[in-house]
Amino acid sequence: MKVLVVGQGGREHALVRALKQSPSVAEVHALPGSDGIAQDATCHAQDWRDFAAMTGFCQRERFDLVVIGPENPLVDGLADALRAGGVAVFGPSREAAKLEGSKIFCKEFLLEAGVPTARSIVVNSVDSVRMAAGEFLPPYVLKADGLAAGKGVYICKTLRELEDAARDLFDDKVLGSAGERALLEEFKPGYEISYLILTDGESFEPLPLAQDHKRLFDRDEGPNTGGMGVVAPMVMDHELRERLDREVIQPTLRLLRKRASEGRGFLFRGVLFVGLMMTDEGPSVLEFNTRFGDPETQAILPLFDGDWGVVFREAAMGRLPKMSWKNLNSCCVVLAAAGYPDAPVKGLVIEGVREAVERESYLLHAGTKRQNNDWVTNGGRVLNAVGLGTSLSEAVERAYKLALSIHCQGMQVRRDIGAKALDA
Ligand code: AMP
Ligand code: GLY
Numbered sequence: 001m002k003v004l005v006v007g008q009g010g011r012e013h014a015l016v017r018a019l020k021q022s023p024s025v026a027e028v029h030a031l032p033g034s035d036g037i038a039q040d041a042t043c044h045a046q047d048w049r050d051f052a053a054m055t056g057f058c059q060r061e062r063f064d065l066v067v068i069g070p071e072n073p074l075v076d077g078l079a080d081a082l083r084a085g086g087v088a089v090f091g092p093s094r095e096a097a098k099l100e101g102s103k104i105f106c107k108e109f110l111l112e113a114g115v116p117t118a119r120s121i122v123v124n125s126v127d128s129v130r131m132a133a134g135e136f137l138p139p140y141v142l143k144a145d146g147l148a149a150g151k152g153v154y155i156c157k158t159l160r161e162l163e164d165a166a167r168d169l170f171d172d173k174v175l176g177s178a179g180e181r182a183l184l185e186e187f188k189p190g191y192e193i194s195y196l197i198l199t200d201g202e203s204f205e206p207l208p209l210a211q212d213h214k215r216l217f218d219r220d221e222g223p224n225t226g227g228m229g230v231v232a233p234m235v236m237d238h239e240l241r242e243r244l245d246r247e248v249i250q251p252t253l254r255l256l257r258k259r260a261s262e263g264r265g266f267l268f269r270g271v272l273f274v275g276l277m278m279t280d281e282g283p284s285v286l287e288f289n290t291r292f293g294d295p296e297t298q299a300i301l302p303l304f305d306g307d308w309g310v311v312f313r314e315a316a317m318g319r320l321p322k323m324s325w326k327n328l329n330s331c332c333v334v335l336a337a338a339g340y341p342d343a344p345v346k347g348l349v350i351e352g353v354r355e356a357v358e359r360e361s362y363l364l365h366a367g368t369k370r371q372n373n374d375w376v377t378n379g380g381r382v383l384n385a386v387g388l389g390t391s392l393s394e395a396v397e398r399a400y401k402l403a404l405s406i407h408c409q410g411m412q413v414r415r416d417i418g419a420k421a422l423d424a
Contacts, residue, residue, distance in 0.1 A: 001309055002027040002062060005041065006048055006078070007069030008034045010334075010366030010384040011294035015067055015308075016041045017364065018301040022309035029063070034378075036365020039355060048073050055085035064088060065313045068270075071147060071291050075101035080265065090312040092290045093267040096201075096259075100290040103143050103152075103183050110285055113255040115248050117285045120185035129166040132184045133159060141185045144169055146178025150226045150341070155187070190279035191420070192286070193234060194296045197249060198311065200320040201260045201268040204253055206245075208233030208303050208325060210296045211421055216341065218416045225341045226381060229399075229417030230299040230332045231392060233325075235424075244283050248274060269315055298332040298364055298384045329392040331399040333385045333417050337367070338410025340380040345410065348377045352406040360388045361398040363406075377408065392422055 003025050005015045013036060019025045020040050033043030046057045058066060066082055068074055068091035077094035091097075098105045110117040118141070121132040133140060140162040144152035152175060154165035169179035192214070196207040210232040216222035236244075252272070259266040273289035273296070292300075301308065305326045314321050337344035344367075353363060353375045364386060367379020383406060387399030396418040403413055 001025050001064040001313065002029070003309060003312075004029045004031060004044075004058065004061070004063045004066045005033075005069060006031050006066065006073055008032050008037065009069070009294055009379075010364045010381060011292055011297040012069040013037050013040070013364040013366070014298040014301050014384075014386075015069060015292070017362075018304075018308040019067075019312075022307040024307050024309035024313070029061070034365055034368065035370040036368050036375075039365075048078055049076070051078065051081035054078065055081055055087065058082055058087045059085060065090065065309070065316060067091070067312050069292065071097065071100050071289065074270075074290055075147060079267075079270075083267075088313060088316040089269070090316045091270045093265050095265040096256075096268040097290045099272075099288040101147055102145050103287065104145050104181060106288050107183060109255060109288075113251040115251050115285055116281075116283060118186040118188050120183040122181060123166070123184050124181045125170050126163060126166045129162060129170075129182075129184060133162060136184065136186055139187045141183075141187050142166065142169070143183045143185065144175050144179040145181040145183070146175070148175050148178050150224065151175065152178065153224065188277040188279050188284045188286070190277040190284070193236075193276045193278055194230070194293050195244065195248075195274040195276055196293060196296060196300065197272050197274070198315055198320060198323075199253065199256065199268055199270070199272055200315050200318045201256055202318070203320055204249065204272075205320055205323045206249075207271075207300050209236060210234060210293070210299055211418075212293065212296060213414055213417055216336075216412065216414075218414055223341060225336070227293070227295050228334045228336065228414045230293075230295045230330075231396065231418040231421050232296070232299040232303060232330050234421060240278070240283075244276070248276070248283055248285060269318060294366075295332045295334055295381075295384055298386055299330040302330055302386065302388055303328055328388050328390065329395040330389075331387045331392070331395040331418050333387075333399045333403040333413060334366070334381050335383040335385065335403055335406055335408070336380055336412040337377040337382050337408075338412065340412060344377065344380040346376070346378055347371070348409050350375045350377060350382065350406060350408040350411075353383070361402045362386055363402065382408070382411070392418060396422070
């Protein structure tokens with residue numbers, strides 16, 4: 001097969017690598033890709049926003065499969081446009097991607113499906129937030145409705161902080177139209193799990209449970225980020241695991257099927273990423289993403305015992321195959337640029353980057369660029385160090401050995417990725 005991966009970050013590099021290792025795949029292409037990804041794939045400069053040109057490009061190149069990485073092309077309807085042009089696509093339709101593109105749409109879906117989730121009220125002004133705040137106890141959670149690249153959730157300890165957040169969204173419009181409406185919701189204490197499933201809209205295959213570390217600093221302190229590191233698989237006791245499938249996945253799938261049968265362009269062939277808070281009362285859904293997680297993907301893909309090319313292609317055709325998993329653990333440590341997440345510094349030289357040679361630990365490129373024979377920073381999350389092992393501690397050790405061999409001025413690396421899982 002000849003396969004195209006849309007996107008340019010660490011997640012896409014992981015997808016490219018997994019496809020390159022798939023016996024069914026002869027050629028891997030990326031769009032736009034990056035200098036790092038170009039080591040493993042042919043990169044193309046075509047702009048995905050021009051759907052007509054994009055469809056023509058995929059037809060001319062005769063891709064057997066297009067895998068869409070990020071949320072923006074999905075929410076904008078790239079999958080629909082390509083499918084209409086006869087291209088096989090792994091990724092949900094625009095209507096289905098609203099589950100990620102609108103937190104309000106997602107909340108309505110969760111309520112209709114009967115899936116446990118935090119109680120919430122829709123708000124659209126500072127006044128409406130003030131009025132609704134009485135229905136909740138602090139800390140308050142305010143979530144912008146639209147896509148916000150990880151900056152859309154405010155956790156506020158006091159009413160005053162909440163009012164500041166509301167002014168950010170509704171008066172200063174810091175997120176533009178993505179922040180025109182928002183959800184004010186109940187705070188759910190617990191620990192977070194990323195549960196990704198592959199689905200063709202009919203059936204599903206669970207991927208190994210993963211744990212992201214979203215805060216910038218050790219011990220879950222500091223600002224929220226896109227994710228600073230992941231371990232997988234997370235061990236969960238049998239009973240809780242069954243509750244997860246019974247209370248969250250089954251009702252979700254029932255409603256996905258119902259929506260698909262109603263037509264209106266709701267087609268889910270891709271990954272449903274369920275962001276969960278595991279509370280004392282059980283699982284509660286924080287959000288859906290309609291794509292692979294970043295950096296969850298980097299830790300999950302190498303655990304599959306099979307051919308990812310076949311899985312994506314079959315799912316794209318609506319025939320999800322059964323999957324089996326290696327008896328391995330993985331850890332992905334994110335190396336982030338100085339200034340991340342607010343203002344990552346670009347152009348800093350990175351020392352120690354070498355091509356992946358070992359199977360049990362390797363680097364993926366998330367935000368790097370080639371400049372005068374050097375690798376330099378070119379984004380917030382710069383590199384991912386992936387470690388695999390027959391135990392979690394081995395995987396963590398390998399990832400850190402690699403991560404700490406890289407040097408760059410002001411590089412930010414959490415030192416406790418996997419520590420909670422190892423303690424438990
Ligand atoms: P989201 O983009 O919805 O995943 O939210 C970003 C982060 O905010 C999550 O990873 C959680 O850590 C936190 N969060 C979101 N909603 C809640 C909630 N209702 N209760 C507690 N924490 C939350
Ligand atoms: N790692 C969280 C996300 O991909 O949204």
